[in-house]
Amino acid sequence: MPRLAPIVLPALLAALLTAPLSAQAPAPQPVPQPVPRPAAPAPATAPAAIPPAPASQGAAWILMDATSGQILAGHEIDTPRAPASLTKVMTSYVVAAELAAGRIKRDDMVLISERAWREGGAGTAGSYSGFDVNTRAPFEKVMTGMVVQSGNDASIALAEHVAGSQEAFADLMNRYAKQLGMTNSHFVNAHGLDAEGQVITARDMAILARALIRDFPEAYALHSIKEFTWNGITQHNRNGLLWKDPSVDGIKTGHTSRAGYNLAASAKRGDMRLISVVLGVETSNRADAFRIREGDNLALLNWGFRFYETHALFDPATPLATQPLYKGETDSVALGVAAPLLVTLPRGRYGDLKPVIDVPKQIIAPISEGQTIGTVRVQLDGQTVAEAPLVARQAVAEAGFFGRLYDEFRLWWNAE
Template identity: 35%
Template sequence: MVGANAPALAQADFETAAPYAILMDHESGAILYQRGADERVEPASMAKLMTVAVALDLVRQGALDLEDTIQISEHAWRTGGAPARGTTMFAELGSRVRVDDLLHSTIIQSGNDATIALAEGIAGSETAFAGLMNQFAIEIGLKNSHFTNPSGLPDPEMYSTVRDLALLARYIIREFPDYYPVFSEEAFEWNGIYQRNRNDLVGQLGIDGLKTGSTNAAGHGVVVSTTEGERRLVGVVHGLATAQQRTDDMRRLITWGTTSFERLPAFAEGSIIGHASVYGGADSQVGLVGERGVDIFLLRGNRQCLRGNITYRMPILPPVKRGDQIAHLNIFCDDQLVQAVPLYAAEDVEVGGIVRRATDALWELAFGWLPF
């Protein structure tokens, strides 16, 4: 079956005041709930997650060391420090601060001065660092985000979606397991200044990160992850009127996600779940697999309603690379779409020869569809 690449889930079993929300299974990427998930939003301080991801990737490559020090420029001090009256680590103008401390401040207390200093120390300027953020976003599969500064300070040209923010959080958890525990630290004390984690959900309902954000225009949002129950979930809500409403709605979403579903193992890791047609490829089809194993999460007591299909956007054109996300496995209960699992190419498919391309072209011309 063919169709849109991002199916919309019907949401009869949960309601949120958030205009933008998503709940994702960390292991498989399956979507359990979404509302306005692909609408562009101002990310506010949740944009700092991308700054952290870029910096930690450079540490992993050896291009940056946690013990390196970065000087606090006048721009970082004036724009993000005490004079700005925003969230800050109160770093002194001209002082040098370790990368590790700048990252702790960025993650725990959302220090704008720390975040700007990181960007300047890595790339020379906020603008140059934003270029790194956008390049990295493309590399890790964020499809609807554009960053113009590292801190999330308001800019009409900066946007993301709650889906992209969830995918970014999932990337950080998966790729930086040794550093991820910093997100769950209750406070950060530096230079005699003690500041509590601005994510007040940390420590509740198994939540061990990640980041809050708010501006007058965007409202209040938060990205969290929890290990409560049988699996890790990543959730995002955004656009709420108050910080308390943000906290309450995320508690409700996490509680619903961790208590309302039963887990049914469906496909082992590497199992071919289905096939998709490739137009003009050396092979006419490509196998589809989950990112890892695929489990189905059904609302408790609804095992008898289960059915599913695979959708993807036509035409799929070669070359197709193994690991490309090209389809979704859609799980229905009584004609209601309750779960969407991303599917990936199981192998490479190169461009076909002239005979194959001509044959596929004739099929499309004659029937408007391709052979399965």
């Protein structure tokens, strides 16, 4: 009789234990037998691939990692659309940049001109902050009114304060947009009311949001304020996600008949920050529009945080490499990073990261502390997902005459 292979025996035994018994005559006094426990099901394993991002009802949408600028998901991300009040994020960036450059000051008083009042004030159909015509208000109050209340009057007043006129300010907006790499956007005004030629894309909006968060965190912090009062009138931030998710701290809503309903949002959980943008939600019901644009942004953010993770790589206090050094008081120099390198990748792939160091073949003294000497790149599946400069961890002075002469010979010899 052939012998059963060992792997068959457990299966065979299990089959016998679980098979139904055939009908038999009852035994005189049956002895109770232990009921065999069914085998526990094998634990479920996570699928290898990340499921698709939840699709938005917006005409265009994007999810971006704020650390690297990596696009995690998107649809029609380069299709130009009317920005509505998302324009004010560009206005915020320009004002913050001009403030940092010293061309305006934080303690300035801003004139609310007749144009700002007539085109963006209480007598218009758009949102306003309630500043009185031909009065001056503190710069910080006007900025807060523009960001929190989406005030068109505040936007025009700030544009005139920075550049003299809204038209000149729009030119500044386009210059800064070009510097940031917003290649498919164009601005005509500072507030976002529909105007011929004023467009933005989902990708460019995410680029702009990332730049504001990175370059001007104080200006970005205004976007988390939930309400603002001026002239006895309290108005609430229209970004409902500020109340729904404590990790959300911005950014901006917008709506016009041409744009539909827009919302750009950002959230930070741990070391990871994501930016979502939903453009062009179309519905005749305002409450439905708010629900859709907020729900779609939150779904994108939750998906990103669920399936991606951010890691801080490399301790600045620890050298990554020690490289030979010529013509120096020492014959080597330690290299490292100036700050931890943050990288965002699919969850569970941290162990697959591969660092690659690029340094010059010959490093010659003198070397100053913090001098950039090379680059460290982090790769996943052969693609670079993050990189940072390699810098000298200490200064190395030039060697004396004979030391330099000896290393000159070494360089000549190694070149051969």
